[in-house]
Amino acid sequence: MRLGSFFAVFGCVACLALAGCKVTPPGKAETAVVQWTKHTVTVGGKHDKNPVQSTPDKIEAGKQTFGFYCVVCHGRDGQNTGVPFAGNMSPPIPSLASKEIQRYSDGQLKWIIENGLSPSGMPAAKGILSDEDIWTIVVFLRHLPPAGSLGEPRTYSGDEYAK
Numbered sequence: 001m002r003l004g005s006f007f008a009v010f011g012c013v014a015c016l017a018l019a020g021c022k023v024t025p026p027g028k029a030e031t032a033v034v035q036w037t038k039h040t041v042t043v044g045g046k047h048d049k050n051p052v053q054s055t056p057d058k059i060e061a062g063k064q065t066f067g068f069y070c071v072v073c074h075g076r077d078g079q080n081t082g083v084p085f086a087g088n089m090s091p092p093i094p095s096l097a098s099k100e101i102q103r104y105s106d107g108q109l110k111w112i113i114e115n116g117l118s119p120s121g122m123p124a125a126k127g128i129l130s131d132e133d134i135w136t137i138v139v140f141l142r143h144l145p146p147a148g149s150l151g152e153p154r155t156y157s158g159d160e161y162a163k
């Protein structure tokens, strides 16, 4: 190979590698492949049954537990309300009310919360929340309030250090 063409090829490869590293929103095809893989391969627990009943008490309890830290990324309503960086993560933070997410079984949602989704920004709750806490959150996820109806997480109010 002539030196010139070597550098041309090398340059192209380097450009592609760099482009691959840039944070861009995933395209339609990529999203479809990732969704399929997550729903059928990655995420376990498909047939695990939720032992927590969907009563108003439990929905409220799930909301309170969700408010412990999930709100920082998912908003109080699970629909990213007020979360300034929701669209800047890769992949972006999805609305938990969306069809894609509601399509998971209760057991799969429990698995996602417990194990997180590597290598995205979705952290594992193992060792932080109990099994019952997580199942109770799943009940809340099935009864999310209308988008925006609960306001924004306090942490984004801008007065973190207010006395």
Ligand code: HEC
Residues within 6 Å of the ligand: 038, 066, 069, 070, 071, 072, 073, 074, 089, 091, 092, 093, 094, 096, 101, 109, 112, 113, 117, 120, 121, 122, 123, 125, 137
């Ligand atoms: C640091 C930010 C962050 C926190 C805190 C967080 N999540 Fe997530 N969550 C994400 C991101 C990013 C995704 C998208 C992951 C993906 O699509 O691979 C996600 C996705 C999800 C999903 C959908 C899975 C999917 O296929 O996209 C569920 C359900 C979820 N989170 C629930 C929770 C619950 C419940 C909590 C609290 C116990 C929580 N998350 C805390 C960032 C976060």
